[in-house]
Amino acid sequence: MAAETTAPVTSSSPNGLAAVEQEIARACKDAGRDRTSVTLIAVSKTFDAEAISPVITAGQHVFGENRVQEAKAKWPGLMMAYPGIVLHLIGPLQSNKAKEAVALFHAIHSVDRPSICEALAKEMKLQGRQPELFIQINTGEEPQKAGVAPAEADAFIAACREKYGLTIAGLMCIPPVDEAPAPHFALTAKIAARNGLKNLSMGMSADFVTAIQFGATHVRVGSAIFGHR
Numbered sequence: 436m437a438a439e440t441t442a443p444v445t446s447s448s449p450n451g452l453a454a455v456e457q458e459i460a461r462a463c464k465d466a467g468r469d470r471t472s473v474t475l476i477a478v479s480k481t482f483d484a485e486a487i488s489p490v491i492t493a494g495q496h497v498f499g500e501n502r503v504q505e506a507k508a509k510w511p512g513l514m515m516a517y518p519g520i521v522l523h524l525i526g527p528l529q530s531n532k533a534k535e536a537v538a539l540f541h542a543i544h545s546v547d548r549p550s551i552c553e554a555l556a557k558e559m560k561l562q563g564r565q566p567e568l569f570i571q572i573n574t575g576e577e578p579q580k581a582g583v584a585p586a587e588a589d590a591f592i593a594a595c596r597e598k599y600g601l602t603i604a605g606l607m608c609i610p611p612v613d614e615a616p617a618p619h620f621a622l623t624a625k626i627a628a629r630n631g632l633k634n635l636s637m638g639m640s641a642d643f644v645t646a647i648q649f650g651a652t653h654v655r656v657g658s659a660i661f662g663h664r
Contacts, residue, residue: 451660452477452493455643459654462647473647476523478639478657481664484509490660491517499544499655501526503535510539525607525636525655527581530554534562542567544607544636547582552599559601567604569636570595572626574619575611582608588626605634605652616642620649 455475463470476499479487487498487509496519500506506522514520523542533554536543546552546568559565570592573582583591588606595601606627610619620637627635636653638646643654658664 451662452490452495455656455659458644459647462644466648468647472652474653476525476636476653476655477660478525478655479661480505480526480657482661484513486661487513488517491520495660497521497523499523499525499657500540503528503532503539506539507535523653523655533558537562537564537566540566542569542604544569545571545581546595546601546603547571547573549594549599552595552601556599556601565602567634568595568601569605569607569634570603571607571609572623574608574622575614577611580609585622585626589630592630592632603632605632605636607636607653609639610642616645617649620646620651624650 459473459475460470463473474497475495476497477490477495478499480501498520500510500522503524510522521541522539523544524536524540525544528536528543528545528551530550533551537555537558543555543566546555547570555568570588571582572588573580573584576584592603595603606623608619608623610616623637624635634652635650636655637649637651638654640656640659643651643656646654
């Protein structure tokens with residue numbers, strides 16, 4: 436994989452964070468849920484440390500990155516400066532990046548094929564680290580998008596547990612951009628329920644309120660916090 440670059444950003448405001456927090460609180464109240472049942476993942480991909488720091492100081496400690504190399508370039512220093520950061524990998528993972536991903540991330544949302552399972556199982560054993568693992572479901576069965584097809588999800592979850600010895604924390608989905616997200620959230624929640632999985636990584640800036648209505652436990656919000664890239 437070629438090294439990724441981080442877009443230079445010279446300033447950031449925590450105002451977006453406050454607005455998102457208010458929306459999450461309102462959505463939880465409307466759904467009859469406790470606010471603590473939803474983890475906000477601030478998606479900081481392409482933003483540099485200078486842009487991220489104000490969001491941390493405003494109280495946000497859970498962040499998401501799409502690429503291992505980009506995260507390696509900026510997060511070790513931020514983690515030293517701000518103890519207590521929790522970092523999630525929410526983008527696709529290549530097998531040859533499993534070692535670095537296990538070392539850096541607290542959660543990985545893109546488990547979707549046997550080669551990743553093998554690589555993660557090996558590295559987790561070698562490093563003695565146990566990041567939370569989410570299986571990505573390709574609810575729209577889009578050929579250009581990563582993830583397990585819904586019809587294959589039950590078998591894949593079983594293989595993760597039985598063949599590879601992985602503990603699966605939950606499921607993740609990214610609905611097609613040109614379709615209503617609600618049916619995709621409902622499908623992901625249904626698959627999770629029948630497999631005894633409690634965590635649902637669903638919803639981004641445009642649809643996290645809907646995702647909370649359908650049981651999302653983790654919402655991945657970037658532009659609503661940091662602004663457009």
